[in-house]
Amino acid sequence: MSEKTDETAWIDPITAASFRQIDQEIGPHPWQGIPYEIVRRAIHATADFELRDRFVFSPTAVEAGLAALRQKRPVVVDVRMVAAGIQSGLQAQGIPLYCALDWVEEPLEVGQTRTAQGMIKVARCYPEAIFVVGNAPTALLALVREIRAQRVRPSLVIGVPVGFVAVEEAKQALAQIEVPQIRVEGRKGGSPVAAAIVNALLLAARRG
Numbered sequence: 095m096s097e098k099t100d101e102t103a104w105i106d107p108i109t110a111a112s113f114r115q116i117d118q119e120i121g122p123h124p125w126q127g128i129p130y131e132i133v134r135r136a137i138h139a140t141a142d143f144e145l146r147d148r149f150v151f152s153p154t155a156v157e158a159g160l161a162a163l164r165q166k167r168p169v170v171v172d173v174r175m176v177a178a179g180i181q182s183g184l185q186a187q188g189i190p191l192y193c194a195l196d197w198v199e200e201p202l203e204v205g206q207t208r209t210a211q212g213m214i215k216v217a218r219c220y221p222e223a224i225f226v227v228g229n230a231p232t233a234l235l236a237l238v239r240e241i242r243a244q245r246v247r248p249s250l251v252i253g254v255p256v257g258f259v260a261v262e263e264a265k266q267a268l269a270q271i272e273v274p275q276i277r278v279e280g281r282k283g284g285s286p287v288a289a290a291i292v293n294a295l296l297l298a299a300r301r302g
Contacts, residue, residue, distance in 0.1 A: 128160075136294075169191050172227045173229040173285060174193055176226055179289025179292075183292070194209050207233070214237075227288070229284065231259070234264040238267045
């Protein structure tokens, strides 16, 4: 049984029908197996076929992510919108979920964002978590600094912030460090993409 057939056995009929339509329209691509499931789910969440050409997976990203989920390592996200998209799936598998914004303490340092400060605090408490950044590039930059300082050793980093200011800089900084990672290059990404990636990995981990 193919990976695609396997995945559709775990999802609702409407989503399965959407996936079949994406399969028909996506065109040539290099993705197979679980990476394809991830890319397809991100396209499903956004109706944006350009994502097909923007995903980057480090060599061990999928394997490391699945292992961490099966070991029930915590998942740390930057914003509550990402948390909302993955909470039920994580809860069903008994995997802890933490949001950086819940760790913010006033006052902030000059020039520091709330998501960056919260990310630093939660990352130091759970240094081997899966880290998911779908909105705030400053949180991703803060996480990269913690990794470079060897205070954090992520199981996987999903770096897909969206927007204009510091977004590409943050993704380039992540690309320069050796850590299992999944990125969406350029300005695209966002909370729906981040949640789609985690949910695709959860389904794959559940299959065993």
